[in-house]
Amino acid sequence: MGKDDHVDADIEALLLDRDAQIRAARDEPVSRESAWTGGAEAVEGYLRRVVADLNRVPELVVEHAEFGHYGSGYASFVDVLLTRRDGSARRVRPDGCTTVEGLSVALCRLAPIACILSPAERSHHPDGHGHHSMPSLDTVTETPIPGSERGCEQISQVLDRHRITLVGPRLLSRPALPHLKIDTNLGDGPHYSIFDVWFHWLD
Template sequence: MNRKPATDPIALLSAVHDAPASMAGAWAGGAVSVEGFLRWVVADLDRMPTSIVHHAEFQHYGSGYASYVEVFITKRDGSMRRSENGWTHVEGLSLALCRLAPLAALFEPDIRSSGPGGGGGHGLPDLSRVADAAPPGWTEEYRQIGQVLDRHDIALLDSQVLSLPLEAELRVETVLGSPPYSVFDAWFHWRD
């Protein structure tokens, strides 16, 4: 998988300005084409043998702008789902699919909760939680996610690449990080 665009200075400049940093594939067709492509990728992730997509956030968390689509993946057998006092808690892996280039980041297991009246909570993507290898208990799911991303020519980035510093003059409007900014901030940012 080609990870070079992730650290290319021109691509990073585009990314911090929320402009497509790739003109390959779906990105050549603009934002509508990219959204359609990412929905196709999410549908493919939902067909994995041992995993299921519990939630995919295409709506920018209801406000602002997210440079990625967050996909929450859990085990298909229901073993990571529990209910108590009207609340449902699901353990899974968050995958961030970048809207600006064919790049992704996978995060350590987290719990997504939902309750009465639509209440709920979950963590947002964070560089410190990037999974560089299969988390314990998630080996097969990690492998299958990698296969789906490979099929769609999406590079899965690791913390070594994502933690590289951005050039000092590049600023990222994001609530997920603060200066000094990193490659992660350029590709995976959200402003409310």
């Protein structure tokens, strides 16, 4: 049984709620929990503390946390790439290009939820070029991920401490409210999913 089967009924109801979906599509926080009642600045500060805690887990290290909306536009989430702390998922080519493989945790800015995406990758070259994987519904995964059980458990513990619920593909793949308009480059409209409602980005 995957982690997705244990989502609290109140969280599931929130994510599927008609009014909540409409507000989330407008980039309005909808939760009454914790920092989400204090506005965007409070949420950003809270999520920075979550990322700092993720960077302390024994198995994994934060390679990059994207708070800057990928440089433009708006992302309804913070994309956190984690890789093995022992460096075994890091490769350096002779030309100096470094590629890091791992998994991403998408921390929603609109409600206290998150999802894990795998595989995830980021590369950078000394000349400044590079690339990174983008979140998509297809890469949302159940936990634990085979071969990364300890890391997934440590991520779950951090999120639990911060009262953030980890949501998986069963719930996120459900259809969004019909005719809902979501400004996103990550989904395929006009038929959007619950993932698109809560995890969207427009350049």
